[in-house]
Amino acid sequence: MAQIHVEWGERALDHKAEIAIIVDCLSFSSALSVACARGAKVFPFGLRDGAKQFAELMDLQIVGKRKAQGLSLSPPSLDQLTPNDKIVLPSPNGSNLTLFAKHTHVLGGTLRNAEAAASAAQSLGKDVIIVAAGERWRSDGTLRPAFEDWVAAGAIASYFEHDGLSQEAKLAVASFHSIRDDIEGALAACMSGQELIGHDYATDVEWAAKLNATDTVPVLHRLEKTYGDIGLTLADVPAASVLEQCICYYQAH
Template sequence: MGTPHSQHRHRIRLDWGLQGAQSVVDGADQAVVVDVLSFTTTLTVAIDLGAEVYPYQWRDESVVEFAEARDARYAVGRFKARESGPLAAVSLSPASLRTATGLKRLVLPSPNGSTISAALRDRGVEVVGACLLNRAAVAAHALDHLHEPGRSVAFVAAGERWPDGSLRPSVEDLWGCGAVLSAVLADQPALADELSPEARAAVAAYDDIAGALRTALLDSASGQELVEAGFRDDVLVAAQLDSSRAVPVLEGERFADTRHRAATGIGA
């Protein structure tokens, strides 16, 4: 029997950040991590390039040694990459990553989605990376789990960080969770009865802005932060709904592509 914060009475759950993730995955079979701006968007771009992606704790100096031991490149922050010029190492910017070549293995640190994914590695759940790009593909993958009686899926809205390190719930991650869930319900409306109130709120939030998704994402606090810093293209990439069929699943240390190939019709 879980605690009230695990939302164990519901097969489809949602909570925020690292602490919320650790609570809501209690008893779950699958965790869908959503960090739209930008870990899971960058992850999906890298997977589409054919790379394996290693999530890693943010600003841990051991990342260099970790990457070298796996013959992998590691991503630096957007600003550091820009300061280094056009030949800089790859970064968390999904727009710039799309131009990368020869990328086979990538260590991708981030303070939110990557850190959460790494922390859930040993919790006995399948960890999936989701964003707006691959929401239909992830929805189909989640439905595979939910078709089996008794299985549950925990959605994790990664959120952002205030300067003091505390969690800043960010609306784009709520929309991202809601986008995946909206696709799930479009295929299986009866699953609406399985949603926790938190998951139900994400669907409502997404449905409210679905017709103006790109504008909403650009106007959000996180979107404006990136626009003002000169990374508008990252927001535009993140808004490309259903442009990828990648389903990044954490296998051991790294995310690999487990594409949903069944003819579900979702996102068609």
């Protein structure tokens, strides 16, 4: 029987499991699900300045900020991508966490592909850590547990056998079931949803709230060369250890 645990942030990646599912509902994982469903390859990165340098060295297109009205972390903006597109999708949470994931299999999960992500994980192994990325407090940059990531993690966990869930995973499932009848309303009312709506990005919340809108599961692949090999320096990455990591990208399962 699969063993499923839900935990928060970077330290969750220390959990010894075959499979990690990274959940950043608003908005990296939701945007990722849209991009991969369009057939694009998505290169994660954390720091925007470093991401620009990475994109230049790899000859990749980097998405902009939402206000630029082009490709961005806004999920609907990525619905125009094609299978030939290769993009860098930086974000300080889910995208950044990916750079630290060393598990055999790493998947991108969210409400939009909850059932498919669980199914893919079950086909790959038995031990799964579902990583709720969380947000960052603006005052000091520390982890802010985020409602939307917790319930999205619970949505994914709900498709595994109940007896294999840790107590934390069971609590996340219960949290998801508590809002299942009005997912969009719940996301719109949470802190992250309110921030997006306040900046006129209500559509992002709508797209993120669509349960099982796609059966696409972003799967992490690794190149043979490292971030250090291509010329990135410590100033470009969130930690020195990343320079020794093989360059990674997500593509549809």
